Amino acid sequence: MIIYGLALLSFSYLLGQWLGELLGRILGINSNVGGVGFAMLILMLLKELFERKGWWKEESIQGIDFWNKMYIPVVIAMAASLNVKSAISSGNLAILVGILPVVLGFLFFPFLLKRFKQ
Amino acid sequence: MEELLKVIDKNGLIVGFLCIGILTLGSNWLSKNLLKSRIPGSAIAIFLGLVLGYFGGFFTGGDKGIADIEIFNGIGILGGSMFRDFAIVATALGASYLLVKKSGILGMVSLVFGILIFFISGVVVAFIWGYRDPIDLCTIGAGACTYIVGPVTGAALGASSEVIALSIGAGLIKTIAVTIFTPIFAKKIGLQSPGSAMAFGGMMGTSSGVAAGLAATDPKLVPYGAVTATFYTGLGCLLCPSLFYYLITLLL
Numbered sequence: 001m002i003i004y005g006l007a008l009l010s011f012s013y014l015l016g017q018w019l020g021e022l023l024g025r026i027l028g029i030n031s032n033v034g035g036v037g038f039a040m041l042i043l044m045l046l047k048e049l050f051e052r053k054g055w056w057k058e059e060s061i062q063g064i065d066f067w068n069k070m071y072i073p074v075v076i077a078m079a080a081s082l083n084v085k086s087a088i089s090s091g092n093l094a095i096l097v098g099i100l101p102v103v104l105g106f107l108f109f110p111f112l113l114k115r116f117k118q
Numbered sequence: 119m120e121e122l123l124k125v126i127d128k129n130g131l132i133v134g135f136l137c138i139g140i141l142t143l144g145s146n147w148l149s150k151n152l153l154k155s156r157i158p159g160s161a162i163a164i165f166l167g168l169v170l171g172y173f174g175g176f177f178t179g180g181d182k183g184i185a186d187i188e189i190f191n192g193i194g195i196l197g198g199s200m201f202r203d204f205a206i207v208a209t210a211l212g213a214s215y216l217l218v219k220k221s222g223i224l225g226m227v228s229l230v231f232g233i234l235i236f237f238i239s240g241v242v243v244a245f246i247w248g249y250r251d252p253i254d255l256c257t258i259g260a261g262a263c264t265y266i267v268g269p270v271t272g273a274a275l276g277a278s279s280e281v282i283a284l285s286i287g288a289g290l291i292k293t294i295a296v297t298i299f300t301p302i303f304a305k306k307i308g309l310q311s312p313g314s315a316m317a318f319g320g321m322m323g324t325s326s327g328v329a330a331g332l333a334a335t336d337p338k339l340v341p342y343g344a345v346t347a348t349f350y351t352g353l354g355c356l357l358c359p360s361l362f363y364y365l366i367t368l369l370l
Contacts, residue, residue, distance in 0.1 A: 013207045024352065031270060033352030036203050036325070040210035040345045041218070048215055067208035071340065072160050073138045074205045075330045077197030079167030079297070080141075081185040082326075085175025087290035093247050093258075094284050098291025101239040101262045105232065105321055106299060109307045112231060112321065113314055116224045 005063025008050075012043040126189050134192030141166060161301050161334035168294060206329060206344045213312070213341035221313035225346040228320030233354055236262045236323065237362055240288065252366045254281045260358035261285025262292065264324050267354035274359035293327040300331025309335065312342040319343035323350030 020035020027033060043064075050056040087094070126133050145166060146159035153162075171183030180186030185194025195201070240262025241255045249255050257277040261268030261284065268285025271277075277285075300318075304310070309318050319328045325347040332343045 009204070009208055012210075013204055016207065017203075020352070027352075027356050031266070031352060031355045033356070034349040036206055037345050037348040039203075039207040040213070040341060040348075041215075043207060043210040044213060044215040044218065047211070061211070064208050064211050067205050068211045070201075071205040071209050071329075072163075072333050072337065073135075073142065074196060074201050075326075075333050076141060076160075076163045076167045077134060077138050077193045078202050078326060079164045079197070079330060080138075080170040080174070080190075081183040081194040081197045082168065082171045082293070083175055083181040083290060084168050084171040084183060084294065086181060087287055087294060088172065091284065091287065093244070094261075094287035095291055096247075097240045097243050097258055097262050097284075097288035099295050100243055101236040102292055102295040102299060102322070104239050105235055106303055106307055108231070108235060109309075109318065109321055112228055113224075113308050113317060116227055116317075 001060060002063040002066075004057075005060035005065075006067075007063075008046060008060070009043065009064045009067060012046060013039045015039065016042050123189070130192030131195050132192065133189065134194075134196040137190065137193055138196065141170075158301070158334060160337075164297060164330050164334055168297070202326070202329075206325070206340075206348075209341040209344065211341075212338060213345070217312045218316070218342065218345060221316045221342070224313060225316040225320050228317040229323075229346060229350060229353060232321040232323050232350060233263060233357060235321075236292075237354075237358065241366065250370070252363065252370055253277050255370075256358060256363045256366050257281050257285050258288065259362070260354065261288040263289070263354040263358065264351050265289025265293065266351050267358055270355045271358040271363075275363060289324070293324045296322050296324055296327030297330040297334075300328070301334040304331075304335040309339070312339065315339035315342035316346050319345065319347035320350065323347055323354070325351070 016039020017035040019038045020032040023033040024031050142163050145163035149155055149157055149159040149162055174184035174186050178186040182194050184190045237259040241259035244255050244258040253275045256275060257272035260271035265286045268289050269282050272282035272285055308314055322328050325344060328343045328347040329340055332339045
């Protein structure tokens with residue numbers, strides 16, 4: 001059943017977001033800390049577990065895979081609903097502060113990879 | 119016509135599906151026929167999305183891009199945080215837990231380096247620009263991290279709304295810059311494996327930008343980049359208004 005996969009995805013999502021909110025509360029900041037990351041780890045763990053138990057059925061996977069494949073369309077919709085106008089018109093300093101560190105990040109990235117790759 | 123508008127008005131999200139489908143179709147056509155597939159269709163679609171976002175803001179003066187135009191508000195729902203996060207979590211389906219565990223250290227190291235690089239260079243640019251107040255410097259540096267860390271830090275420190283707006287602007291520019299630069303430079307910086315994608319997510323942080331940039335580079339890398347990037351904003355919100363602010367007041 002497709003709904004089983006979808007329900008499993010929803011369960012991971014909600015549990016992860018809850019953990020993110022709790023961690024944010026513990027750290028004393030009014031924000032979700034890594035909720036999506038936790039949800040992803042939970043889904044990966046459940047997938048390992050279900051595969052081992054033989055519960056991982058092709059049809060229920062389709063319920064998750066649909067959203068996996070909807071990812072790029074959602075990102076396109078997100079790009080179209082960003083406040084691009086105000087970003088571009090928020091002044092030269094904002095543009096400089098927005099772009100310069102990104103350039104530095106791209107320059108530094110290969111060194112980080114080389115230094116920490118086993 | 120009135121009836122059609124009524125249908126559109128009542129079914130925003132469905133209209134959003136249709137619009138994004140048409141946009142993707144057009145982008146794939148452009149990619150294949152005009153650019154000989156040198157730029158992937160999804161990269162063109164994301165870029166066109168940004169252009170639409172610009173025009174939305176241009177015509178309505180609102181802050182949700184094209185979604186501020188009434189008949190397109192479903193695009194805003196589809197691209198809003200609920201569907202975005204849900205779809206990002208679903209990409210974990212294609213990720214291997216073992217690979218994530220193996221690259222965990224590299225991911226964490228890159229998170230720390232990423233926040234430091236963005237915060238420090240943001241503060242330095244603001245300092246050269248003439249800002250001397252530690253609250254202003256810290257808020258602008260936090261804005262260089264992401265457009266959420268900026269206003270959270272500014273609000274915590276009591277920064278002026280002008281500086282907070284500046285930090286949001288800087289964070290948005292960062293998201294757009296990462297989205298556009300990632301597919302262009304991915305090969306040059308060695309962004310090809312799951313491990314390097316995890317490091318990249320931690321380094322760049324903006325989960326929207328990393329996710330969109332990787333989607334345009336190689337969709338297989340998205341879950342690895344996203345899993346670290348989603349910790350960046352939270353860590354930034356934790357460090358910027360506390361430890362980093364304290365360090366700035368010591369230096370000035």
